[in-house]
Amino acid sequence: MPVYRDEGVVLRTQKLGEADRIVTLLTRSHGKIRAVAKGVRRTASKFGARLEPFMVADVQIYEGRSLDIISQAESLGSYGANIVDDYPRYTAASVMVETADKVTESEGSPQQYLLLVGALRSLSRNEHAPSLTLDSYLLRALSMAGWAPSIDFCAKCGTEGIHGSFVVQLGGMLCEKCAPVGAARIDAATVDLLDALLRGDWDRAEAHTAVTLSRGSGIISAYAQYHLERGLRSMEHVAR
Amino acid sequence: MYEGIVQELIDELGRLPGIGPKSAQRIAFHILQTESFDVSRLASVLVEVREKVRFCEICGNVTQEVTCSICRDPRRDATSICVVEEAKDVVAIERTREFKGFYHVLGGAISPIDGIGPDNLRIRQLMTRLADNTVQEVIIATDPNLEGEATATYLTRLLSSLEIKVTRLASGLPVGGDLEYADEVTLGRAFEGRRTVS
Numbered sequence: 331m332p333v334y335r336d337e338g339v340v341l342r343t344q345k346l347g348e349a350d351r352i353v354t355l356l357t358r359s360h361g362k363i364r365a366v367a368k369g370v371r372r373t374a375s376k377f378g379a380r381l382e383p384f385m386v387a388d389v390q391i392y393e394g395r396s397l398d399i400i401s402q403a404e405s406l407g408s409y410g411a412n413i414v415d416d417y418p419r420y421t422a423a424s425v426m427v428e429t430a431d432k433v434t435e436s437e438g439s440p441q442q443y444l445l446l447v448g449a450l451r452s453l454s455r456n457e458h459a460p461s462l463t464l465d466s467y468l469l470r471a472l473s474m475a476g477w478a479p480s481i482d483f484c485a486k487c488g489t490e491g492i493h494g495s496f497v498v499q500l501g502g503m504l505c506e507k508c509a510p511v512g513a514a515r516i517d518a519a520t521v522d523l524l525d526a527l528l529r530g531d532w533d534r535a536e537a538h539t540a541v542t543l544s545r546g547s548g549i550i551s552a553y554a555q556y557h558l559e560r561g562l563r564s565m566e567h568v569a570r
Numbered sequence: 571m572y573e574g575i576v577q578e579l580i581d582e583l584g585r586l587p588g589i590g591p592k593s594a595q596r597i598a599f600h601i602l603q604t605e606s607f608d609v610s611r612l613a614s615v616l617v618e619v620r621e622k623v624r625f626c627e628i629c630g631n632v633t634q635e636v637t638c639s640i641c642r643d644p645r646r647d648a649t650s651i652c653v654v655e656e657a658k659d660v661v662a663i664e665r666t667r668e669f670k671g672f673y674h675v676l677g678g679a680i681s682p683i684d685g686i687g688p689d690n691l692r693i694r695q696l697m698t699r700l701a702d703n704t705v706q707e708v709i710i711a712t713d714p715n716l717e718g719e720a721t722a723t724y725l726t727r728l729l730s731s732l733e734i735k736v737t738r739l740a741s742g743l744p745v746g747g748d749l750e751y752a753d754e755v756t757l758g759r760a761f762e763g764r765r766t767v768s
């Protein structure tokens with residue numbers, strides 16, 4: 331049986347049979363994989379908590395006929411414990427892994443892997459507000475997947491500059507000429523926030539007021555819900 | 571694919587939790603080929619269980635009455651409630667003989683990715699039970715895995731506004747597992763060594 335080894339972050343787990351779980355991992359080099367962790371639900375399991383969502387592990391996997399089997403897992407980052415300690419962190423991380431699952435539907439990439447691991451680590455260390463970490467992750471994961479919103483140019487005609495409308499369905503900012511009648515207006519502060527989040531400029535993002543931050547969150551979640559197929563189930567449960 | 575009704579049976583069995591296509595096929599052929607297997611008995615139990623079993627109006631445990639036998643027992647200690655995810659956890663904790671209070675079955679754990687938030691669990695009913703100040707301690711005994719811990723975090727935050735002692739089972743329980751797999755001794759110890767979280 332062919333064996334391979336890779337680093338992976340656990341996106342989700344599903345119960346299988348009496349005591350097993352199917353673990354969905356986003357790996358660094360093998361894209362997204364689904365593999366069985368045998369006996370993981372038994373309290374004496376050798377895997378312990380290493381294959382729970384949000385965990386990063388070095389895994390050894392046997393290629394099975396239908397499903398692959400995880401034979402070993404060494405922890406590389408146990409972010410789960412700190413994340414579940416705080417409810418807003420937990421709900422933010424849940425949206426992140428669901429997003430990662432969706433944007434890597436066809437194929438994963440080392441960049442998506444590193445982006446997710448970085449975001450979960452930051453969340454577990456409480457470096458920034460959970461909702462801001464989530465917003466930045468969403469914008470960047472979507473951009474990497476090819477759905478970058480236009481920020482400093484019109485999504486339709488390409489005219490550069492800071493425009494006045496943001497239309498989720500049309501891919502971002504729109505100039506006066508291209509914006510459909512009744513398109514939602516967006517203020518300059520919110521545009522600046524989106525730009526800062528997309529670039530990972532935390533100082534600039536965190537300088538914004540609570541009102542702007544919540545406007546930004548609203549736009550980003552609508553944007554993610556629209557561009558990801560079937561939307562994100564976890565989004566409505568986010569505690570901000 | 572099998573013909574007609576055989577495939578239908580396999581499909582129906584395959585809908586059950588934890589049963590993959592191969593297991594479904596194996597069970598289907600066991601039913602078809604084993605003469606000693608009493609099909610009508612299984613069929614009638616399935617129908618009966620749906621008709622007769624319901625969820626206790628107080629705690630959410632399974633019962634054939636309006637309330638379960640634990641909630642009806644006057645010898646139980648009304649000052650403490652143990653919160654669990656599923657009815658099977660009540661059975662696991664009862665086996666330890668460590669707990670004499672009442673239970674509250676949430677009906678699962680908070681798992682946003684599966685679309686399950688606090689409103690999808692019996693949390694509001696728990697708050698109602700705590701309203702009359704009889705209960706002095708709430709023991710959170712959700713599973714020692716990620717979703718169980720997150721649910722405990724949520725409940726702790728929610729209950730911290732009340733004048734009630736909130737405790738969580740001791741972390742002697744290995745993490746990652748399901749509560750129902752903990753042996754009586756380990757679970758009993760986890761109960762004894764429960765820590766105050768609020």
Ligand SMILES: [Zn+2]
Binds near residue numbers: 485507
């Ligand atoms: Zn334009």
Ligand SMILES: [Zn+2]
Binds near residue numbers: 627628630631641642
């Ligand atoms: Zn009851």
